[in-house]
Amino acid sequence: MLVRFTKMHGLGNDFMVIDLVTQRINLSEDKVRQLADRHLGIGFDQLLLVEPPTNPEMDFRYRIYNADGSEVEHCGNGARCFARFVRDKQLTTKDVITVETAKGKAVLTIHPDDRIEVDMGAPVLLPSAIPFIAEEQAAVYPLEVDNQIVHLSAISMGNPHAVLVVDNVDQAAVETLGPALESHSRFPAKANIGFMQIISPNAVKLRVYERGAGETMACGTGACAAVVAGRLRGLLDENVKVYLPGGALQIIWKGGTDDSVMMTGPATTVFEGQVFI
Ligand SMILES: N[C@H](CCC[C@H](N)C(=O)O)C(=O)O
Numbered sequence: 001m002l003v004r005f006t007k008m009h010g011l012g013n014d015f016m017v018i019d020l021v022t023q024r025i026n027l028s029e030d031k032v033r034q035l036a037d038r039h040l041g042i043g044f045d046q047l048l049l050v051e052p053p054t055n056p057e058m059d060f061r062y063r064i065y066n067a068d069g070s071e072v073e074h075c076g077n078g079a080r081c082f083a084r085f086v087r088d089k090q091l092t093t094k095d096v097i098t099v100e101t102a103k104g105k106a107v108l109t110i111h112p113d114d115r116i117e118v119d120m121g122a123p124v125l126l127p128s129a130i131p132f133i134a135e136e137q138a139a140v141y142p143l144e145v146d147n148q149i150v151h152l153s154a155i156s157m158g159n160p161h162a163v164l165v166v167d168n169v170d171q172a173a174v175e176t177l178g179p180a181l182e183s184h185s186r187f188p189a190k191a192n193i194g195f196m197q198i199i200s201p202n203a204v205k206l207r208v209y210e211r212g213a214g215e216t217m218a219c220g221t222g223a224c225a226a227v228v229a230g231r232l233r234g235l236l237d238e239n240v241k242v243y244l245p246g247g248a249l250q251i252i253w254k255g256g257t258d259d260s261v262m263m264t265g266p267a268t269t270v271f272e273g274q275v276f277i
Pocket residue numbers: 013045046066072073074075076077078159160192210211212213216218219220221222
């Protein structure tokens with residue numbers, strides 16, 4: 001079957017986007033992995049599926065799969081591309097779009113200057129809900145990995161994140177600590193691992209080793225989790241510019257556990273294609 005898709009990225013975090021409003025297909029985990037392969041398939045960090053909502057109060061349903069075929073609860077960069085996609089494809093004319101995700105909902109706003117803002121919902125800090133194995137909730141947890149003790153924050157943005165503060169992201173042990181922490185036994189559903197360097201109370205540099213995809217050029221939920229972690233540690237103000245290898249996101253969190261994390265950044269369409277599935 002020939003299926004239409006669009007290749008997009010958010011700061012280099014790249015996606016294959018398929019419209020399942022006007023097309024109907026079923027994808028196995030193996031097929032997702034094959035499509036994700038940068039030699040044998042299309043190549044992407046995540047696959048984004050655009051579907052009609054199951055909840056009539058929402059505009060769309062938003063399903064996300066990592067390159068390893070695992071379905072995940074949220075993708076921040078993908079949410080901005082989702083908004084761009086449904087407007088460019090005229091699947092909606094709305095400026096404010098509500099999408100149903102595996103863990104709730106996200107509200108996407110396309111501003112007149114083309115900036116896309118996403119209400120990413122409130123962070124989840126209760127260890128059992130992240131999930132993260134811990135005696136009690138804390139801003140920072142000591143954790144033994146690779147014969148050393150690291151100190152990390154554990155936060156869910158719908159998907160699980162660990163955030164470490166490092167002196168210099170360029171010298172951080174992302175390639176070794178990333179996979180070791182991604183699959184650490186204290187993260188029963190695995191985790192995305194952020195390495196954050198504090199530049200000022202309003203600016204950080206961040207690299208993310210993503211669950212199911214490896215290090216990416218940017219991670220939207222990771223940027224949100226990093227700002228939450230920095231605020232919990234008393235290191236960051238409410239409005240923070242997060243510099244990732246692929247570019248910068250603006251993240252705002254007022255600091256209340258019921259306050260949403262707001263993320264603003266770009267979304268880019270690269271090409272349209274068709275693929276046999
Ligand atoms: N790898 C993530 C999903 C993609 C998140 C990321 N690409 C973003 O922009 O938030 C996970 O397994 O939870």
